[in-house]
Amino acid sequence: MPDKNTRSPEHEKTKKILKIAGGIVLAAGIVFAAIGFISLFSSFGSGSPPGLFWCAILGLPMCAVGGGLLSMGFRREINTYVKNESVPVINEAAGELRPAVGDVVSAAREAQNAEETAVCPACGERNEKGSKFCKGCGKPLRSVCPACGKDIPSDSAFCNHCGAKLR
Ligand SMILES: [Zn+2]
Numbered sequence: 001m002p003d004k005n006t007r008s009p010e011h012e013k014t015k016k017i018l019k020i021a022g023g024i025v026l027a028a029g030i031v032f033a034a035i036g037f038i039s040l041f042s043s044f045g046s047g048s049p050p051g052l053f054w055c056a057i058l059g060l061p062m063c064a065v066g067g068g069l070l071s072m073g074f075r076r077e078i079n080t081y082v083k084n085e086s087v088p089v090i091n092e093a094a095g096e097l098r099p100a101v102g103d104v105v106s107a108a109r110e111a112q113n114a115e116e117t118a119v120c121p122a123c124g125e126r127n128e129k130g131s132k133f134c135k136g137c138g139k140p141l142r143s144v145c146p147a148c149g150k151d152i153p154s155d156s157a158f159c160n161h162c163g164a165k166l167r
């Protein structure tokens with residue numbers, strides 16, 4: 001699959017960039033938010049205005065953006081994994097091959113059956129090749145040609161020895 005080979009490294013790169021960028025933005029956002037909230041809480045104790053609270057206002061959206069980038073990076077990984085999963089491909093190939101193999105096998109079995117059996121013209125029972133009487137109904141499977149006297153299958157329309165018309 002040339003498609004997979006050309007696309008995979010690109011996916012890998014995008015995924016890595018998303019994860020790295022997401023991680024950096026998320027980490028920076030957490031640090032900014034922490035600075036902002038520490039400033040806010042310490043201002044409660046000291047009574048002075050929270051000089052660094054803007055850090056929290058900046059840091060919280062950064063956390064959200066970083067988290068979003070990270071999840072995109074990982075989602076891409078999941079998609080790529082599912083898309084490049086080899087098992088469905090093998091299953092698909094096997095699914096296409098199976099009926100063909102089955103046809104060949106059943107055709108071979110059918111041919112073998114036809115060769116090894118003598119179907120009774122009266123009841124349709126499959127008898128072993130060379131049987132003289134049907135195991136299903138007891139009627140003769142072979143008869144004697146009235147023209148040449150040779151042993152022939154009882155359902156023959158013509159004698160396979162002399163060609164005499166039998167029906
Ligand atoms: Zn029979």
Ligand SMILES: [Zn+2]
Pocket residue numbers: 145146147148149150159160161162163164
């Ligand atoms: Zn004959």
